[in-house]
Amino acid sequence: MAIYTHHLPAWKREEVEQIKDLADKYALVGLVDVYGIPARQFQQIRRNLRSNAVVKVARNTLVEHSMNELGGHFVDLNGKVSEHSALIFANGNPFKLFKSLEQTKTKRSAKAGEITPEDIVVPAGPTTFKPGPIVGELQQAGIPAAIDGGKVKIKETKTVVKAGEAINKKQADVLSKLGIKPMPVGLSLLAVCYEGDLYLPDVLSVDDEAYKAKITLAAQQAFNLAVNAAVPTACVGVTEAQIAKAVREARNLGVEASIYEKGVIELIISKAYRQANALKAI
Structure with missing residues (x-):
């Protein structure tokens, strides 16, 4: 694959080799979205990840050169390279990496034109605002508001912006004043190569508790099924449950058919006693 980079200047060639060396050193190679992360916070995130992962910012063209030279599914990462993406190298598995990145995210105020990843809901109730222009600003943003007891009150819970929709300037300004911060800040995993396969967020976003509940069910x-179908298995407890079920069914059959066997006679007498009492009560 050297055909892609033989013409690169020395400093670019060195950058490509650094990326390839990192790809050889770590089990995971992926792309993260760094959009909207302030420089200081981005540096802090990199420091926090230092023991587990390396985040490297490189020119898109050099990332593409590197992935082409690595070949295989690494080439598929090129389709996820964007204006705001950076490379991430880590060990472990992609599911743990995705989860760890999600857990480090914080929230920030929204900017006009941004797409919200989730519904933005403004709850009903009093605010700290005194009567003034804020009432009109809230209403223009689609939030029903009124004056109540000398304070501005939001009259009903309102979904101001639905997931996937753009936030306009009036909405962004009002949400900021209300202290609502809907935009996540942190590294968002765009795609990751692991053991020859490409993993995307829709696969990696697993609800652990829901997954455990499904496995338990x-x-x-x-x-x-094994117990009721009388299928012998090595599963712990199945054989015992099958025997117990067979004993119960045999005992019930003995009672209904009045078969005088040990362990059944007492039940037959008890049944006859109950029936006699029922007749006596008529």
Whole structure:
């Protein structure tokens, strides 16, 4: 693949080699979106990740050169390179990396024109604002407001902007005044190569508790199926449950058919006693 970079100046060639060396050193190679992260916070994030990952900012063309030279699924990362992307190198697995990056995110105020990743909901209730132009500003932003007890009150809970929609200037200004910070700040994983495969956020975004609940339900259903279908398995507890079920069914059959066997006679007598009492009560 050297055909892609043999013409590069020395400093660019060195940059490409650095990227390739990092790709060889770490199990994961991915791209993160760094849009909207202030420079100071970005440096702090890099320092916090230093023991587990390396974040490297490089020109898009050099990233593409590097991925082309690495070949395989690394080339697929080129389709995710953007104006605000940076490279990330880490060990572990992509699911843990995604989760760790999500947990480090904070929130910031929205800017006009930005797309919100989630519904922005303004709750009903009193505010700290005194009567004034703010009432009109709230209403222009689609938030029903009125004066109540000398303070501005939001009359009803309102979804101001739905997920995937752009935030206009009036909405951005009002949300900032209300102290609502809807925009996440942090590294967002765009794609990652791991053991020859490419992973995207829609696959990596796993709700651990929901996933565990599904596994638990599947195990319970498989256990019940094995017991009810009398399928012998090595699963702990299945054989015991099958024997216990067979004993119960045999005992019930003995009672219903009045079969005088040990452990059944007492139940037959008890059943006859209950029936006699029921007849006596008529």
